[in-house]
Amino acid sequence: MITRDRDAHHKLELVVFAAGDEALVYALPASGKLIIGRAEDVDIRIDDASVSRRHAALHLDAAMRIEDLGSSNGTDVRRRGERSGSADNTRKVYRKPGLTFTVDVGECILIGTTVATIRRLRSSRGSDPAPPPPSDRVVVQAPVMRELYENARRIARSDMRVLILGETGVGKEVLAREIHKASPRTKGPFLAVHCAALNESLLESELFGHRKGSFTGATEDKPGLFEAAHGGTVFLDEIGELPTAVQTKLLRALEEGTITRVGEQTPRKIDVRFIAATNRDLETEIEQGKFRRDLFFRLEGVSLTVPPLYERVMEIIPLARLFLDQECRKLDRVEAPDISAEAIRLLEEYAWPGNVRELRNAMQRASVFCTEEEVLPEHLPPRISGRAPQIPPAKGSSPEARSLASRAPNATQPIAETELPLSAEEQAEYQQIMEALDRNAGNQTAAAKELEISRRTLVSRLEKYRIRRPRKK
Numbered sequence: 465m466i467t468r469d470r471d472a473h474h475k476l477e478l479v480v481f482a483a484g485d486e487a488l489v490y491a492l493p494a495s496g497k498l499i500i501g502r503a504e505d506v507d508i509r510i511d512d513a514s515v516s517r518r519h520a521a522l523h524l525d526a527a528m529r530i531e532d533l534g535s536s537n538g539t540d541v542r543r544r545g546e547r548s549g550s551a552d553n554t555r556k557v558y559r560k561p562g563l564t565f566t567v568d569v570g571e572c573i574l575i576g577t578t579v580a581t582i583r584r585l586r587s588s589r590g591s592d593p594a595p596p597p598p599s600d601r602v603v604v605q606a607p608v609m610r611e612l613y614e615n616a617r618r619i620a621r622s623d624m625r626v627l628i629l630g631e632t633g634v635g636k637e638v639l640a641r642e643i644h645k646a647s648p649r650t651k652g653p654f655l656a657v658h659c660a661a662l663n664e665s666l667l668e669s670e671l672f673g674h675r676k677g678s679f680t681g682a683t684e685d686k687p688g689l690f691e692a693a694h695g696g697t698v699f700l701d702e703i704g705e706l707p708t709a710v711q712t713k714l715l716r717a718l719e720e721g722t723i724t725r726v727g728e729q730t731p732r733k734i735d736v737r738f739i740a741a742t743n744r745d746l747e748t749e750i751e752q753g754k755f756r757r758d759l760f761f762r763l764e765g766v767s768l769t770v771p772p773l774y775e776r777v778m779e780i781i782p783l784a785r786l787f788l789d790q791e792c793r794k795l796d797r798v799e800a801p802d803i804s805a806e807a808i809r810l811l812e813e814y815a816w817p818g819n820v821r822e823l824r825n826a827m828q829r830a831s832v833f834c835t836e837e838e839v840l841p842e843h844l845p846p847r848i849s850g851r852a853p854q855i856p857p858a859k860g861s862s863p864e865a866r867s868l869a870s871r872a873p874n875a876t877q878p879i880a881e882t883e884l885p886l887s888a889e890e891q892a893e894y895q896q897i898m899e900a901l902d903r904n905a906g907n908q909t910a911a912a913k914e915l916e917i918s919r920r921t922l923v924s925r926l927e928k929y930r931i932r933r934p935r936k937k
Contacts, residue, residue, distance in 0.1 A: 476569070478522070480580040481829050482512045492582070498522045499533075500575060513890075513928075514576030523564075528582065530573060531564040537576035541565040542835055570795030572835055581832040583794040602638060603783045606776040612768060613642065619766055620646035625718075627703075627763050628741040630770035633821030636741040637701060639770055644697040649737055652696025655689050660705035668710050669726050672717075678727025690723050693736045703763065704744035704755060711756045718762045738763065773816040773823065780811050783820060787827035788839070795831060803839045810841055814848045847927065894929050897922070 476492040490508050492498070498507040503517040510519075516535040523529040532539035567573060573580040604613050619626060620643045628636045637656060644654045662670060665679065673688030689698060700706070706714065717723045718738065722731035740763045749755035773780065784803060792800040803811075816822055826845050833843040841849040896915065904910040912922040925931075 475585045476524075476582055477585060478508060478580055478582055479828070479832065480508070480510055480575075480578060481832065482510050482515075482578045487825065487828060492522075492524060495524050498524070501533075510575065510578055512576060512578050515578060516576070519575055522567075528567050529564045530567050535576065538574070539563075539565070540574040541567050542572040542574065568796075570792075570797055570832075572832055579829075579833060581795060584796070585794070601786060602642060603779050603786060605779050605782060606771075608771050609776055609779065612639070612770065616643050616768060617646045619643065619768075621648070623647075623737055625737070625763055625765035626739045627765075627767045628739065628770060629767055630741075630743060631772050631819055632743045633819035634770040634772055635820045636770055637699060638820075639768065640697070640699045640739045640741065643739060644699075644737075647697070647737065649696050653693050654697045654699065655693040656699040656701060657689055658701045660702045664707040664710060667707065668713065671710070672713060672723045673725040675725050675727035678725075682727070685725075688723065688725065690717060690734045690736055691732065693734075695735055697737045697739060700738065700740040702742055702744075703740040704742040704746055704749055706755075708754075708756070711759050715756060715759045715762060718759070773819045777812055780816075780823065781808055783823055784811055784827055787824045788831055791828045791831035797831070800831070801834050801837050801839050804841075806841050807839050807844060810844060810848055810850075846930065847923075890929075893925070897925055897929070897931070 478490045478492055480488040480490070482488065488510070499518055499521055500506060500508045500510065500515075501517050501519040502509065502511060502515045506518060508522070514537045516533070516537070518533050519535040520533055520539045521531040523531065530539060530541065567582065569582050569584055571581065573582075602613075604610055616626075616639060626640075626643060628639055630636050640656070641654060644650060657667075657670060659667065669679075669682075669686070669688065671688050671690060673686050673691055674682050676682055676685045700714075713723075717734065720731070721734060723734055724731045746755050746760050750757045750760060781803065785800070788803070789800040811823075811826075818825070826848060829845055830839045830843045834840070843849075897911070900911040900914050901908070904914065908922055908926075909919050912919040915922065917925075
């Protein structure tokens with residue numbers, strides 16, 4: 465059982481797996497009580513139909529505890545070594561306020577049908593008996609990736625600028641870091657910025673720095689990323705998202721090797737190598753007037769394209785094992801579980817639209833869901849396994865909601881006989897989605913266009929209603 469005195473140098477966070485592709489992460493205070501639920505005013509909000517408005521309370525005392533607050537669908541803690549549905553897994557609570565379970569780092573917490581866990585972020589203080597492997601280990605096994613990394617290492621010896629192309633989540637930053645490590649600048653800093661994550665004014669200040677008083681909130685002089693990376697490498701991720709005004713200043717920095725802080729007039733010399741990355745077609749962006757042609761040619765000293773994960777099938781399982789090991793160590797599991805043959809088959813057959821990032825997320829989920837010695841199909845996300853967790857009926861759910869599955873078209877039959885508690889509005893949306901998929905023979909892109917929503921939104925709705933992601937007919 466974890467105690468605060470013994471692990472004072474470890475910060476904790478709650479990871480919640482609800483609807484959507486990625487887990488929700490909440491930093492936890494050193495002590496106190498946090499209310500978990502679906503209401504707007506709770507401390508940790510989980511927007512899932514199986515979660516009550518005020519579902520449970522997480523007590524962060526000398527020993528951590530989770531208390532059910534009379535929820536409709538229950539709260540449970542599944543210990544390591546317990547199988548889902550096993551005979552001794554009987555602690556589920558139904559509308560019984562006040563029952564409390566102790567909970568330790570890495571244990572599986574069931575909040576309705578959502579799953580959560582508490583993991584630790586290890587600080588630099590103290591020492592761990594089994595330090596985790598380096599987080600930047602690279603798996604390069606596919607011939608196309610071996611050739612890519614060989615070319616990257618040759619390019620790294622020069623100071624040539626590099627433009628890395630590829631879909632979202634393929635590992636563009638990983639390749640950029642490898643170029644930096646193989647370059648003469650390896651002892652200098654590697655600093656990355658996501659160009660789409662900040663608005664124009666903040667991005668300009670982040671890159672070029674600012675002078676005290678140059679804008680509201682500028683309480684002191686601040687060097688920008690380009691100055692801080694002196695002697696090293698700057699990685700500009702999603703360069704295609706760069707605002708036009710910032711593109712102009714970046715072009716000047718590339719041409720002249722100088723930058724000017726926001727609010728200053730005097731240029732400052734910089735010594736950095738630029739590596740940029742994008743998932744966009746920059747030549748199309750240039751034709752549409754969204755990206756400067758001269759900046760493109762300045763950035764593209766050489767282009768490298770990272771292939772999507774489905775073209776690197778032999779790397780899927782090695783990557784999965786690496787990510788699983790890394791995630792299990794965060795959960796105090798010294799030895800990661802093995803991956804079953806059926807789970808391996810599912811992982812290798814899946815299309816991976818989210819690429820390596822999606823695989824990492826899937827292994828993060830598996831590290832929590834798997835309390836046994838082997839990752840099984842049910843521990844993988846439903847879109848990969850073709851299964852969904854059973855959803856107990858919420859208090860007041862209607863017979864109409866419970867019969868939706870039986871009325872679904874065959875082309876997009878729900879994954880399991882789930883009993884979703886749906887509102888009238890949700891029932892209507894569910895039916896519209898099912899009909900659009902049926903009319904478009906399972907083509908999700910065409911169905912999304914017909915429904916006038918993005919494909920990502922459609923995928924989110926499929927997961928919300930536990931609908932198997934269909935294949936095109």
